[in-house]
Amino acid sequence: MKKWMGLALTSVMLLSILAGCSSNNDKNGAVSSPGASSPAAEGSSPNEENGKPVELTFWGDWGGEGQKQFETMVDAFNKSQDKIRVKYVLQQDMITKFLTAATSGGSPDIMFWDRWRTNLYAPKNVLHPIDEYMERDGISTSDYYDEALKELSHGGKLYGLPLTVDARALFYNKKLFAEANLQPPTTWEELATAAKKLTKWNGNKLEVAGFSFADAGLFNMYFQQAGGQMLNAANDATDFNNDKGLSVLNLWDRMLNQDKVYKLGFEQGLGEGQDAFVTGKLAMQYTGPWMLSTYKKYGKDLEFGIVPPPVGPNGDKGSVMGGFGLVIGEGSKHKEEAWQFVKWWLANKENYLMWSKMSLNIPGYKPALDDPFFKDDPAWKPFLDTLEFAKIRPQHPGYSVMEGDGLVPNLQLFLEGKQDAAATLKKAQEQGDRLLKDNAETK
Amino acid sequence: MLRSKLNGHQARMGYLFITPTILLFAVFTVIPVVMAFYLSFTNYDVLSRMDWVGLDNYRKLIADDLLWQTFRNVLYYTVIFVPLNILTSLLVALLLNRASKGVKVFRTLNYLPTLTSAVAAATVWLWVLHPEFGLLNGFLSYFGITGPAWLSQSGTAMTSVIMVTLWQAIGSNMVIYLAGLQGVPDYLYESAKLDGANAVQRFRFITWPQLRPTTFLVSTMSIIGALQLFDQAFVLTQGGPANATKTPVYLIYQQGFNQLQMGYASSQAFVLALAILIFSLINMKLSKAEESIV
Numbered sequence: 069m070k071k072w073m074g075l076a077l078t079s080v081m082l083l084s085i086l087a088g089c090s091s092n093n094d095k096n097g098a099v100s101s102p103g104a105s106s107p108a109a110e111g112s113s114p115n116e117e118n119g120k121p122v123e124l125t126f127w128g129d130w131g132g133e134g135q136k137q138f139e140t141m142v143d144a145f146n147k148s149q150d151k152i153r154v155k156y157v158l159q160q161d162m163i164t165k166f167l168t169a170a171t172s173g174g175s176p177d178i179m180f181w182d183r184w185r186t187n188l189y190a191p192k193n194v195l196h197p198i199d200e201y202m203e204r205d206g207i208s209t210s211d212y213y214d215e216a217l218k219e220l221s222h223g224g225k226l227y228g229l230p231l232t233v234d235a236r237a238l239f240y241n242k243k244l245f246a247e248a249n250l251q252p253p254t255t256w257e258e259l260a261t262a263a264k265k266l267t268k269w270n271g272n273k274l275e276v277a278g279f280s281f282a283d284a285g286l287f288n289m290y291f292q293q294a295g296g297q298m299l300n301a302a303n304d305a306t307d308f309n310n311d312k313g314l315s316v317l318n319l320w321d322r323m324l325n326q327d328k329v330y331k332l333g334f335e336q337g338l339g340e341g342q343d344a345f346v347t348g349k350l351a352m353q354y355t356g357p358w359m360l361s362t363y364k365k366y367g368k369d370l371e372f373g374i375v376p377p378p379v380g381p382n383g384d385k386g387s388v389m390g391g392f393g394l395v396i397g398e399g400s401k402h403k404e405e406a407w408q409f410v411k412w413w414l415a416n417k418e419n420y421l422m423w424s425k426m427s428l429n430i431p432g433y434k435p436a437l438d439d440p441f442f443k444d445d446p447a448w449k450p451f452l453d454t455l456e457f458a459k460i461r462p463q464h465p466g467y468s469v470m471e472g473d474g475l476v477p478n479l480q481l482f483l484e485g486k487q488d489a490a491a492t493l494k495k496a497q498e499q500g501d502r503l504l505k506d507n508a509e510t511k
Numbered sequence: 512m513l514r515s516k517l518n519g520h521q522a523r524m525g526y527l528f529i530t531p532t533i534l535l536f537a538v539f540t541v542i543p544v545v546m547a548f549y550l551s552f553t554n555y556d557v558l559s560r561m562d563w564v565g566l567d568n569y570r571k572l573i574a575d576d577l578l579w580q581t582f583r584n585v586l587y588y589t590v591i592f593v594p595l596n597i598l599t600s601l602l603v604a605l606l607l608n609r610a611s612k613g614v615k616v617f618r619t620l621n622y623l624p625t626l627t628s629a630v631a632a633a634t635v636w637l638w639v640l641h642p643e644f645g646l647l648n649g650f651l652s653y654f655g656i657t658g659p660a661w662l663s664q665s666g667t668a669m670t671s672v673i674m675v676t677l678w679q680a681i682g683s684n685m686v687i688y689l690a691g692l693q694g695v696p697d698y699l700y701e702s703a704k705l706d707g708a709n710a711v712q713r714f715r716f717i718t719w720p721q722l723r724p725t726t727f728l729v730s731t732m733s734i735i736g737a738l739q740l741f742d743q744a745f746v747l748t749q750g751g752p753a754n755a756t757k758t759p760v761y762l763i764y765q766q767g768f769n770q771l772q773m774g775y776a777s778s779q780a781f782v783l784a785l786a787i788l789i790f791s792l793i794n795m796k797l798s799k800a801e802e803s804i805v
Contacts (some may be wrong), residue, residue: 337637
């Protein structure tokens with residue numbers, strides 16, 4: 069009897085765990101249904117009552133400041149005409165909700181979109197291609213950054229327009245550079261020498277780190293500077309187990325293990341206010357325009373400069389472009405109106421500028437870049453220069469997994485000195501290729 | 512006649528009372544589990560397809576090195592965490608199981624970490640474990656020891672996660688043990704004392720066997736919790752460095768929701784469930800849960 073009870077107890081517990089995993093589905097379905105009901109309910113209204121404006125939902129996962137900025141744009145659009153009413157809905161867990169909403173009729177009309185997701189979602193037919201609208205309304209693709217549009221495309225179709233573009237550049241502390249009598253580096257060699265000079269140790273304690281090695285995920289960027297491409301020409305396997313990959317690891321080894329310009333974990337867990345770069349404990353790092361407002365806010369005494377990333381041994385430039393866009397849901401019942409909103413925002417210099425100036429994001433729309441706000445401000449120039457050569461991540465649905473689970477763990481072992489360079493590249497290649505294969509698009 | 516009528520009435524009422532629970536259990540537990548089991552044999556991607564692929568997912572799983580690495584990680588975690596958890600929470604409970612003044616304050620203080628949200632606690636621990644400015648390494652430096660970069664080295668990352676989760680888990684298990692200790696009848700101790708048993712013997716022959724059901728509960732719950740480790744490990748280390756703290760739940764979530772391979776993720780979830788079942792059965796054998804306690 070007791071035995072039976074014990075078994076029963078165990079199996080009940082077991083079941084409840086499984087339910088914990090799988091009930092996510094149900095939960096999301098339940099949560100998104102209120103949102104789901106509104107477009108459906110209103111879907112029929114414009115046909116029945118012609119005077120009433122069409123209501124659109126715009127999903128995003130930016131709260132706080134970002135939400136206010138989105139709402140300002142939405143209000144401006146709503147005021148500009150009386151046929152369409154857009155409402156911004158903050159979805160903290162947007163992608164998970166979209167998964168259930170997309171197929172249950174509750175798809176948002178417009179979505180704030182992390183561009184790299186396009187090649188995972190576009191093949192599933194949940195995003196609406198905009199090529200026809202672009203052609204009809206005479207909007208030229210050459211007004212946008214090629215790479216950003218490429219990232220929003222799949223199978224020859226374009227699925228949205230870029231809202232922001234960004235790329236990492238080299239941030240440096242001007243005060244520390246002046247003390248050491250240094251110029252910002254332009255090559256790997258200069259980067260390594262400068263970092264060595266800027267580093268200050270006190271016994272076993274690192275006081276000022278010359279350069280940050282906090283993120284091994286930046287390998288892609290260094291690898292471009294070494295003249296490499298992360299994936300092969302067929303876009304189905306990694307291509308970093310070669311001399312170029314080795315030259316990146318040699319640079320890292322020299323700076324981290326021989327010159328000791330950094331200590332692993334040095335920046336971990338420091339919040340915005342204690343950021344090592346803000347407090348002058350870090351002299352140089354790669355980061356992007358998204359940090360500008362933080363550094364201006366917390367770094368009262370911080371004088372920093374920005375230069376494009378130093379070039380590799382053969383003079384190759386490299387940085388990774390990222391950013392967001394707006395896309396239209398295939399499940400939307402008002403795609404035409406949704407397009408009107410996207411076009412108003414992202415294909416109109418004035419409106420685009422209103423957004424970019426307010427949110428301090430670099431526009432992906434070139435006419436907006438001609439504005440003195442971006443063109444004449446020296447703070448933007450290094451980023452604009454970097455964006456000229458920055459490349460998006462390879463368009464493979466398994467790329468981020470390959471990087472996160474295959475490549476980066478091996479690089480971390482290398483940085484810890486637990487694995488030599490040759491073994492690191494070999495293992496990263498083997499594991500990375502398998503992850504790419506397992507996560508390849510199947511249709 | 513009257514008796515059977517009464518029984519029938521009682522039975523009907525009994526079923527009526529358990530109906531809501533059974534219904535909820537069926538809808539939110541049984542059906543999703545059966546669904547997930549079915550999905551583990553499909554290529555379900557939430558959005559566009561759900562075709563039967565037979566054992567493909569399970570075949571793929573066998574060759575999935577990363578999955579087995581995450582299992583090794585949680586096994587290591589479980590083997591260290593569960594015994595430590597039982598030991599420390601029992602010790603704390605024994606200390607706080609007396610009627611002296613102020614004991615309630617200490618009980619509350621020991622329970623507080625449990626009330627803190629896992630993510631908030633992990634954020635504070637990030638600070639404590641910081642290699643240069645952290646409390647822990649600062650303390651070690653008084654003794655001339657240069658502490659490691661706890662969370663940034665593959666060797667110490669899991670130890671740090673164990674430390675943090677232990678700190679959070681002890682409170683609730685202490686409360687369960689306290690309840691168990693209060694349920695041990697005083698006459699047993701009394702007669703043992705009369706027979707000349709010392710404190711250690713009283714613990715060994717009365718307290719510990721009497722607590723067997725409590726220990727079974729605590730150990731089962733912590734085994735299940737340990738194998739499902741996710742949030743603390745994720746906030747503290749994001750699964751790194753070098754995959755040392757990546758866990759099956761993290762991988763299942765990533766495969767299912769980020770990579771849209773819900774079918775494959777379901778099969779991984781079933782392997783995890785199987786592992787939990789096996790561990791729970793071993794635990795049952797070890798703690799002799801089926802034997803009566805007196």
